[in-house]
Amino acid sequence: MSTIKSRLRREKIAKILMQLAGIGITGSLFLIIGIILFKGLPYLTWDMISQTPQGGFYIGKEGGILNAILGSFYLAGLSTILACIIGLPIAIYLNVYIAQSSSLARVSKLLFDILFGIPSIVYGAIAFSIMIALGIRASLLGGVITITLLTIPIVVRTLDELLKTIPLDLKNTTTSLGATPWQTAQILLKYIKPGIFTALLLAFGRAIGDVAGVLLTTGFSDNLPLYLDEPAATLPLAIFFQLSSPIPEVQGRAYASALILTFIILIIVICTHILASRQKKHRL
Amino acid sequence: MRLRILKDRWIRITFRTLLLLTLSLVVLIGIGLFIKSLPLLKDQNIFLILTGSTWSPLKGQFGFLPFITGTVSVTLIALIIAAPLCILSSIYLVEYASDILKKTVLPLINVLAAIPPVLYGVWGILFVVPLISNYIGPAFGNNSSGYSILSGGIVLAVMIFPIMISIMVEVLQTIPPDLKAASLSLGATRWETIQKVILKKVRPGIIAAIVLATSRAFGETIAVLMVCGNIPQIPKSLFDAGYPIPALIANNFGEMMSIPHYDAALMFAALLLLAIIFLFNLISRLILNKLEEKA
Structure with a gap:
């Protein structure tokens, strides 16, 4: 047995190592945001947010990325709504209608984990080949369908975790009063209301940031997205394309676009955080 | 009624x-x-496809080895960086940190989880790539362009921090306080308690977290594609460019569809990804299920 001194020294070293690891991990977040802010801010102008690409935008002339910002919001908004329409009933079914120990519940859990883990590029590739088979060209609609598939598992998983936090008593009380499962579900939904918005925001955040899924299915367009059956620009893709340009001015705009996306994501995260703390209070 | x-x-x-x-x-x-x-699988032996190292679709040669090694090496680098850091910091968060620190750090990790891949890619190009080409590469006597599997691994490591930490913290919290109290009361220091009691107890959970993070890393497309160099070769050093499977699909799908078997090969790549992810999720779910039953 080593002396108490060396044991305490080891304790100290381990603690310092752990602190360094923690600082490294949280530091990486500030490094990412800091660098994007530093590089993007000089190029961020009002024109960037308020205009569509004009002639010669991609060689560094005037214009903005309003088309991509709007496209991303449409795409993420529509897919989030669709994912909620499909995901909410599934989460309710899994928690109210069937027993947690049933094999269907277990299999569902695994399969949703897998759906959650399927990379968006695979969703994109599948959707793309289906679209080719049906003769549909890359369009906002194609993107919405792909991203909806991508976000359903997020909605289901978040709501599932939320519904699990509800005390069993509440469920049992309503059932013993003679409520049908659907009536029970309605009461539970009231209970987790702020949490539903959290799930929606999480899905929205993932949807607005995805590139691989929209790369093949949504295409790109310099026009404002007006119709579902036309290609639409998306913000992450705009960043990706502008970044691959050799012209410094265009690259700078990519950084500014990245900064805009960072702002959007930060706003979403802050809203999620506020809603989550409200859910805690809501819980009584 | x-x-x-x-x-x-x-x-x-x-x-x-x-x-x-x-x-x-x-x-x-x-x-x-x-x-x-199927068209590709019927035409060529699956083992030859998986072990072939020549990728030239025009000649009908679809060797996946460069892409498999690309994916595996990038993922391994990411795990080697991320796993120790995440284990150490989640232990610190659960065992040492004050409530205030926990309440500040965990939301920050959530922010990290919310950052879209393309922003990680931008960060990789602006920070990691120059870092490697200007400092790390020359330090090892290598004049790499910086677009390398090492860059991909570093970016990927940061991307899997959140998922690893959130699972590890959850698993660590399931340890009953009695166990810790028993060890501490026997005169063990906290670090000894962590080493000899806690880590032993949570080993399956940590493995599950790593497996899940691995499956996430396998599928990551855009961020890795942006910093990896994308040359279909078997990388020989950390500073060589690589070409992971998802990048292959993203870069080539939808183009050159007239080349026979080309889209079949890309679909096979997607199938490969799906199979790997299925397997890894299954493993981690089984481990986590067992843990939940015990808890």
Whole structure:
């Protein structure tokens, strides 16, 4: 047995190592945001947010990325709504209608984990080949369908975790009063209301940031997205394309676009955080 | 009275159908990818495809080895960086940190999880790539462009921090306080308690976290694609460019469809990804299930 001194020294070293690891991990977040802010801010102008690409935008002339910002919001908004329409009933079914120990519940859990883990590029590739088979060209609609598939598992998983936090008593009380499962579900939904918005925001955040899924299915367009059956620009893709340009001015705009996306994501995260703390209070 | 029961029955059927339809997606995607990659699989031996190192679609040679090694090496680098850091910091968060620190750091980790891949890619190009080409590469006597599997690994490591930490913290919190108290009261220091009691107890959970993070890393496309160099070769050093499987699909899908078997090969790549992810999720779910049953 080593002396108490060396044991305490080891304790100290381990603690310092752990602190360094923690600082490294949280530091990486500030490094990412800091660098994007530093590089993007000089190029961020009002024109960037308020205009569509004009002639010669991609060689560094005037214009903005309003088309991509709007496209991303449409795409993420529509897919989030669709994912909620499909995901909410599934989460309710899994928690109210069937027993947690049933094999269907277990299999569902695994399969949703897998759906959650399927990379968006695979969703994109599948959707793309289906679209080719049906003769549909890359369009906002194609993107919405792909991203909806991508976000359903997020909605289901978040709501599932939320519904699990509800005390069993509440469920049992309503059932013993003679409520049908659907009536029970309605009461539970009231209970987790702020949490539903959290799930929606999480899905929205993932949807607005995805590139691989929209790369093949949504295409790109310099026009404002007006119709579902036309290609639409998306913000992450705009960043990706502008970044691959050799012209410094265009690259700078990519950084500014990245900064805009960072702002959007930060706003979403802050809203999620506020809603989550409200859910805690809501819980009584 | 009748009405509400009838209503409930209809809702039950609708909800169940929605669930089953969504679940069947996994199977449908798998079957779809398999059918699409059949032309290639019929034409060439699957082992030759997996072990072939020449990728020249024009000559009908579809060797996946460069892409498999690309994916595996990038993922391994990411794990080697991320796993120790995440284990250390999640232990610190659970065992040492004050509540205030926990309440500040965990939301920050959530922010890290919310950052889209493309922003990680931008960061990789602006920070990691120059860092490697200007400092780390020369320090090892290598004049790399910086677009290398090492850059991909570093970016990927940061991307899997959140998922690793959130699972590890959850697992660490399941340790009963009695166990710690017993060890501490026997005179062990906290670090000794962590080493000899806690880590032993949570080992399966940590493995599950790493496995899950691995499957996430396998599928990451855009961020890795942006910093990896994308040259179909077997990387020989950390500073060589690599070409992971998802990048292959993203870069080439939809183009050159007239080349025979080309799209079948890309679909096979997607099928490969799906299979790996299926397997890894299954493993981690089984481990986590066992832990939950015990807890």
